[in-house]
Amino acid sequence: MDNPSFHIIFPKDETTDFLQEIIDHIVDNTDADVVVHRIETINQHVDFFASAQMMIPADAIVLFMGHGMSSALSGAHTSEFAYGPFISDNQLSLFKERKVILLTCRSNEFLSNYGLPCGLKAGIGFPNLITDDYELIRPDEPERVNGVTNQNVQDFRRCLVDIIKFSIEDYINLKLSFYQLYKRIQIRAQRQLIQYYNTNQNQGKLPYGKMLYDLNHGVQFIGN
């Protein structure tokens, strides 16, 4: 198998800039062909979707990194975008027959709702991820941020980046299947969970432990 090409759609947004490390790691540690679509303006958005089907080879892996909800993906937080829907259910069909990793909040629900009807070959989605301090001030699910500190958010960012970058590195360098990539992400989340509670014993459930548990429990795979 040739090294896969990665098309990384990464809308410009300072709250997700920390994910750049994933791209840097793939570029530095693998021979994969990486194309980054760093979209900032409405024009870039329109141009991208006009040519995405042609531009992205059928065997490429699409990695979307941004924000999301169960009905759409978003992410560009610029003067023009401000979290508007970026990829709706309709636009997801652009990735028909392709394998996609949607590194956003609630992309697991998004994939469950639209993934197979849109003809994706396979997809990896994630649950609600608390990766920004803003979510502690204005949470969409208040009970999920109970007791979560700013330090927890920073630790979770670090953990998420490590899980994804090392798992994609394994996927490329060890020539794993897409399903094995999903299991690699899951096992790394589980190991983080075990390690965290091993260093924080006899304190019952802890807010950061809950974040790791939700990540492990919520990462989803569809397709084959």
Next chain:
Amino acid sequence: MVKQLLIVDNDDQSDAIDKINNLVKDKPFKINCLQFKVGLPDGNDVIGENGHIDMALVREKYEREFGARRFHLIAFDFQLNDGDGGVDGVSLIKTFNGIGKTRKASKILYSSELTEIVEEYLNDYKNTSNYERAWGKFKTLIKLEIVDFCKREDYEENIVSIIEKISEQEDDFIIEQLRGLKDLNFSAAIEIYEGLNLDEIADKIESGDSESLKFKRKLIELAVAHLAHLNNG
């Protein structure tokens, strides 16, 4: 492996238990053999005010003496000395099949061969002409999935032969591990049954608690995650 055996009889079965323990001395497994006394004379504490075995008292006594314990095999005496129309081994098996903890256990009936039981049911019908009662008894007997019938005089050998063939149940090993470390707790990483000690978790599994399957999956998942070699993990 220790196989769990329960003998249900109205007479004390201590001698039979000694014989069974002796029979398995050289076998590659051990038997933990207990008895549950139901009916006169030795199981008189389950006799109701009408002088017959009271099933509510039987259930209470079972819960008191064995609680959530699971058995691989339960051997029932057919004749429980409860008089005409009273409780016999068949009706007792029917009750035990309705109790979650004992439903899965294999069951044998001793002190009568199947032919003798059928003969007794037919005689009962001949004497009373009560079709409904006779047919009810046959129906029960057919549906109970009793693994064997044997005479009292050789039932110890039969028990050993049957229990030898009962393979380890899927939860046996997990429960054995949990019981052996019963005072410990799992870390909160496992989420399910958080706060319970390992003994209490073993009780949950034995009682077929609805969360127990989820717990076992999580246990295996985390054990694999913990033990697998992984670079940058």
